[in-house]
Amino acid sequence: MKENKENTGRLGVIVAHYGVAVDVLFADDNSRTMVRVKRNSGHVVGDNVEVEAEILTRLERTSELARMDARGGIHIVGANLDILCIVVTCEPIPSPGFIDRAIVAARASGHTPVLVLNKSDLACFKDYEKAVRPLYNDSVEIFSISAETNDNLEELKQFFSKGHRGIFVGSTGVGKSSILNKFLPEINLATGEISESKKRGRHTTTVSTLHILEDGGELVDSPGFNDFGLVDTSVAELAYYFPGFEAATETPCKFRDCKHRNEPGCSVMDALAAGNINRDRYKTYLQILEEVEAIDLQPRYRERRSRRKKN
Ligand SMILES: Nc1nc2c(ncn2[C@@H]2O[C@H](COP(=O)(O)OP(=O)(O)OP(=O)(O)O)[C@@H](O)[C@H]2O)c(=O)[nH]1
Numbered sequence: 001m002k003e004n005k006e007n008t009g010r011l012g013v014i015v016a017h018y019g020v021a022v023d024v025l026f027a028d029d030n031s032r033t034m035v036r037v038k039r040n041s042g043h044v045v046g047d048n049v050e051v052e053a054e055i056l057t058r059l060e061r062t063s064e065l066a067r068m069d070a071r072g073g074i075h076i077v078g079a080n081l082d083i084l085c086i087v088v089t090c091e092p093i094p095s096p097g098f099i100d101r102a103i104v105a106a107r108a109s110g111h112t113p114v115l116v117l118n119k120s121d122l123a124c125f126k127d128y129e130k131a132v133r134p135l136y137n138d139s140v141e142i143f144s145i146s147a148e149t150n151d152n153l154e155e156l157k158q159f160f161s162k163g164h165r166g167i168f169v170g171s172t173g174v175g176k177s178s179i180l181n182k183f184l185p186e187i188n189l190a191t192g193e194i195s196e197s198k199k200r201g202r203h204t205t206t207v208s209t210l211h212i213l214e215d216g217g218e219l220v221d222s223p224g225f226n227d228f229g230l231v232d233t234s235v236a237e238l239a240y241y242f243p244g245f246e247a248a249t250e251t252p253c254k255f256r257d258c259k260h261r262n263e264p265g266c267s268v269m270d271a272l273a274a275g276n277i278n279r280d281r282y283k284t285y286l287q288i289l290e291e292v293e294a295i296d297l298q299p300r301y302r303e304r305r306s307r308r309k310k311n
């Protein structure tokens, strides 16, 4: 890794990562070249790089978004992004707490989360939207769209045209690649039948790719995943960033390090008792709190977190 100071090679950005080679889009003439990298080099799509004599050097990141999988493995979702675009739908529905974890992870690492409810053309959509919108309306911007019928696609495109660089994340089959294909028909990303991909137990998209939108903005398509385990988020950050707690925490709790569990003078508990916080969501919060507390006890994650804070 190199600080962005005296660059002597060509500057570019990684737009696709294929394990032992990355596709680099160069800033000077918009040309693209494959450059070899070591396996597990740690580079990700969105990384700014300098290429000199076929040697690639990663430049300092302005932001990084990480997640933990079910086995405790850490994955960098993307680098130098500002928007986390959480794509969900009624078929297939996201795993419990997926949206909450993704929102907290985004906020804790300086990203703006937005929620995309895709497949508005499906019969199951209306009920799903009715259940989900009220939970997140006060927390994040929400787009209800259909990549099938183009419903509200323009609105989402306009949002990115303000110069944002975002990434689509969500379970396999929610339609991430389908939305990008509608934005940029010429890229023709592979999309998969849900029943087929489930039967094979495989994702249709296998590598993340970054795309420049014609009206401005950039979007990364990523392979589907269900686990958004929090790795770079402390207990204090979880309590502060949890979606749905914003109005309650405007009134500070009695204790600055309140975890909203059973401390006296807790604004969140008061809001819960008054029916202003959804009970199921509160249960989800407690479950994620336990996970984050368990991670907090593990030195390797604590070390990683303090390294991130210093950068
Ligand atoms: N009815 C309907 N189907 C959609 C919509 N968007 C996508 N699909 C379908 O959903 C299936 C999965 O779409 P993909 O775009 O491959 O999903 P993905 O999220 O990229 O999946 P992975 O690459 O495996 O993570 C395909 O059969 C699409 O045609 C939509 O708005 N409405």
Ligand SMILES: [Mg+2]
Residues within 6 Å of the ligand: 176, 177, 178, 190, 191, 204, 205, 221, 222, 223, 224
């Ligand atoms: Mg895909």
